[in-house]
Amino acid sequence: MNTTDILSSLAAVQAAILAHEADIESLDRAIGDGDHFINVRRGAEVLVAMRDELAPLPPGPAFGKIGMKLLSTIGGASGPLISSCFIAMGKALNGAVEPSPQQLAAAFAAGVEAIKARGKAEVGEKTMLDVLIPAARQWQALADADTPLPALCEQLAAEAERNMLATRDMLATKGRAAFLGERALGHIDPGAKTCQVAINAVCAIFAADHLNAQQLQRSTTP
Amino acid sequence: MKKFVNHVDTMLRESLTGLVEAHADLLKVEFEPTFVMRARPASTKVALISGGGSGHEPLHAGYVGQGMLDAACPGQVFTSPTPDQMLAAAAAADTGRGTLFIVKNYAGDRMNFEMAAEMMETEHATVLVDDDVAVENSTHTTGRRGVAGTLMVEKMVGAAAEAGATLTECKALGDRVNAATASMGVAFTSCTVPAAGRATFDIGPDEIELGVGIHGEPGRRRAPMMSADEITNTLLDAILADLKPAPGRQVLLHVNGFGGTPLVELYLLHHVAAKRLKTAGLVVARSLVGNYTTSLEMAGGSLTVTLLDNELSGLWDAPVRTAALHW
Numbered sequence: 162m163n164t165t166d167i168l169s170s171l172a173a174v175q176a177a178i179l180a181h182e183a184d185i186e187s188l189d190r191a192i193g194d195g196d197h198f199i200n201v202r203r204g205a206e207v208l209v210a211m212r213d214e215l216a217p218l219p220p221g222p223a224f225g226k227i228g229m230k231l232l233s234t235i236g237g238a239s240g241p242l243i244s245s246c247f248i249a250m251g252k253a254l255n256g257a258v259e260p261s262p263q264q265l266a267a268a269f270a271a272g273v274e275a276i277k278a279r280g281k282a283e284v285g286e287k288t289m290l291d292v293l294i295p296a297a298r299q300w301q302a303l304a305d306a307d308t309p310l311p312a313l314c315e316q317l318a319a320e321a322e323r324n325m326l327a328t329r330d331m332l333a334t335k336g337r338a339a340f341l342g343e344r345a346l347g348h349i350d351p352g353a354k355t356c357q358v359a360i361n362a363v364c365a366i367f368a369a370d371h372l373n374a375q376q377l378q379r380s381t382t383p
Numbered sequence: 384m385k386k387f388v389n390h391v392d393t394m395l396r397e398s399l400t401g402l403v404e405a406h407a408d409l410l411k412v413e414f415e416p417t418f419v420m421r422a423r424p425a426s427t428k429v430a431l432i433s434g435g436g437s438g439h440e441p442l443h444a445g446y447v448g449q450g451m452l453d454a455a456c457p458g459q460v461f462t463s464p465t466p467d468q469m470l471a472a473a474a475a476a477d478t479g480r481g482t483l484f485i486v487k488n489y490a491g492d493r494m495n496f497e498m499a500a501e502m503m504e505t506e507h508a509t510v511l512v513d514d515d516v517a518v519e520n521s522t523h524t525t526g527r528r529g530v531a532g533t534l535m536v537e538k539m540v541g542a543a544a545e546a547g548a549t550l551t552e553c554k555a556l557g558d559r560v561n562a563a564t565a566s567m568g569v570a571f572t573s574c575t576v577p578a579a580g581r582a583t584f585d586i587g588p589d590e591i592e593l594g595v596g597i598h599g600e601p602g603r604r605r606a607p608m609m610s611a612d613e614i615t616n617t618l619l620d621a622i623l624a625d626l627k628p629a630p631g632r633q634v635l636l637h638v639n640g641f642g643g644t645p646l647v648e649l650y651l652l653h654h655v656a657a658k659r660l661k662t663a664g665l666v667v668a669r670s671l672v673g674n675y676t677t678s679l680e681m682a683g684g685s686l687t688v689t690l691l692d693n694e695l696s697g698l699w700d701a702p703v704r705t706a707a708l709h710w
Contacts, residue, residue: 190583193600196436196462199578203459232498233416233467236458237436238491240465241498279494335490339518341601 162367163259164223168212170363171227175205177362178355185358188351192338196237197351204235204243219258224268225251239352242276242289249275262313266297266304273297280335287333287345289352292324296360314368318361325349325357384580391578395437395459402444406706409448416465418472419444420454429544429553430454430476433485433537434469435492436461438576439597442533442676445707451541452485452705460576460679461598463491469499473507481506481550485537485557487529488513508550510557512536514566514687516625517594517602530597531639531676531687532564535699538708542701560695565622568602568685569614570595572643574678593617597641597678611648615655618686623663628690630664635689635699640674643682649673656686669699675707 178185178201189197207230215223228247232240253268254260260268273293277283284294299320303313328350338345388394396414403410403419412419418434433443434456443455453476458464473482482503486496488511500507514532540548540557548556570592573582583599586592591609594602609617628634638653640646649672657667668691676685689695703709 186579190579196460196576196579199459199576200462233465236465236491236495237462238489238494240463240491241494245498279497280490344601 162220162262162265164216164218164220166367167220167223168215170366171205171208172212173362173366174359175209177358178202178205181354181358185351185354188349188354192333192341192345192348193351197239197355200235200237200239201355204231204240207231207234219254219256220260221251221254221256221268223251224248224254227251238280239289239355242280245275245279246272262304262307262310263301266300270297270301282335285331286335287328287331287338287350287353288335289350289356291328291331291350292321292353292356292360295324296321296356311368314364318364321357321360321364325353328353384575384577386575386577388577394577395457398437398440399444399457402706409704409706410444413471413475416468416471418454418456418468418475419447420472420475421447421449424476425449425453425478425545427478427480428453429480429548429550430473430478430482431485431537431541431544431553432456432469432472432476432482433533434458434464434472434496435487435489436463436598438574438679439676441674441707443537446534446537446541446705448703448705448709450545450701450703450705451537451708460578463489463495466495466499466502469496470502473499473503473505477505481508483507483540483544483550483553483557484509485533485540486511487533488526489528492529506550508554510536510540510554510561512557512561514561514564515568515594515596516565516621517567517596528596530566530568531637531685532561532566532689534671534675534708535564535635535637535687535689536560538703539695539698541703542698545701556698560689563626563690563695564687565625566637566639566685566687567593567618567621568595568597568639568641568683569593569618570599570641570678570681570683571608572680572682574599574642574681576679591683594621595678595681595683597676599678599681611651611655615652615659615686619656619659619663619688622686622688626688626690628663628665628688631666632664633666633668633691633696634660635669635671635687635691635695636660636667637670637675637687637689638672638684639676639687640684641681642674642677643680644684646673649684652684652686660688668696 232244454472512529513527
């Protein structure tokens with residue numbers, strides 16, 4: 162994967178997030194404070210606008226630049242979390258121009274670790290980490306086993322969807338939904354949903370060359 | 384949505400421009416990145432900087448000026464500002480005596496200020512305000528929220544900083560005021576974030592949200608509408624259970640409107656609350672009534688009690704000259 166692939170996946174993520182506006186917004190209104198989608202959209206728009214600036218950079222520095230830009234753009238709780246992830250991925254990839262699947266998986270794991278450290282949250286707390294932590298583990302395991310890309314993408318997307326849906330039955334102990342106590346039960350976490358939408362979009366892009374992307378467009382409506 | 388808006392994307396900029404036009408003697412604003420600071424910056428004092436999502440006006444920019452803050456960083460509506468704003472505000476307000484960040488305990492505010500603090504190269508400290516007793520503290524949550532009691536911290540630490548207190552003293556005082564302050568609110572209606580265009584939550588015509596946060600986020604429980612006496616008892620029971628004041632203690636009573644409740648009701652609420660505090664053996668020695676920490680156009684309000692002593696009363700009484708608080 163090179164920077165061109167990253168840029169296409171960012172564009173795909175933006176398109177997917179816009180396509181899920183109604184879903185994500187209604188989830189945030191139910192158990193958040195209604196600004197999550199607006200913030201994420203602002204971040205996604207800035208990323209797409211950075212295309213020319215990012216194109217000549219290797220993936221590592223491109224991720225670093227994305228992280229710093231998002232840090233000054235998104236705000237809210239998602240800003241520092243998502244930025245920390247990109248900054249850590251950038252550091253992990255360093256100057257590699259065409260990182261291997263294993264390097265990419267390790268960089269993503271470093272990014273997820275940065276979110277854990279910044280948000281002081283773990284799996285099971287009804288946050289984006291309920292999708293991201295298992296995704297990082299699974300990606301590393303699949304990459305280490307040299308799983309072919311289409312199978313890797315399909316499994317990652319399926320697992321992300323399963324973990325996103327599982328936040329419905331969790332009590333929130335971190336994030337804005339924590340203030341709701343038991344009233345958050347029965348609602349999917351909007352951060353988890355956004356991450357699942359993003360993972361699904363990236364997986365679809367990478368699998369597209371090998372697999373009919375239609376197979377991955379399974380319904381993600383809660 | 385019926386609001387005074389031209390375009391949601393330019394709303395914050397237009398509003399801040401209006402604020403500094405209306406208070407040109409007190410304030411100036413920068414936009415790249417966005418922060419509001421004193422028109423005439425102080426030359427030798429600890430710099431006090433706060434910030435948070437917009438939509439809570441006059442918090443925080445309305446409290447920039449002599450005797451309170453040196454600068455404030457407004458984020459988008461109900462969205463924490465970003466670290467670059469805090470770093471720019473800190474650089475502009477720095478007098479060489481250090482910077483104190485006053486931060487409401489919300490995950491977004493905390494993380495953005497934390498990242499700014501990590502990037503600071505000058506001396507700094509942070510006071511985390513968590514006065515809201517509606518949501519219990521526990522090791523599993525992000526803890527109590529910072530709400531209307533933030534004003535007490537900004538006012539009292541502001542007075543101390545103006546009088547020459549060191550960064551260490553300001554930080555200790557901020558923590559002490561926060562510990563002596565407890566708040567709880569109630570919402571009657573929802574509010575509409577302009578960029579979202581519709582109400583943040585649904586609430587029936589005869590329902591109230593007890594323990595609501597300052598973004599309209601739900602609190603302790605949904606209840607049927609009740610009398611002012613009953614609401615006051617519910618709020619003050621929780622506040623006094625938290626503060627556990629000794630009988631005879633002097634207190635500051637702050638009745639805060641969320642933006643959509645008229646003063647006629649807020650003064651009534653003050654009367655009812657003061658009566659109840661008196662019954663509890665307390666002396667209401669200072670009062671503040673009005674819309675100071677708002678949630679856009681939400682109807683409802685909050686009660687804040689701060690336990691006073693001679694030092695805190697003196698700091699409260701000290702002169703202040705800001706857009707929203709002045710004596």
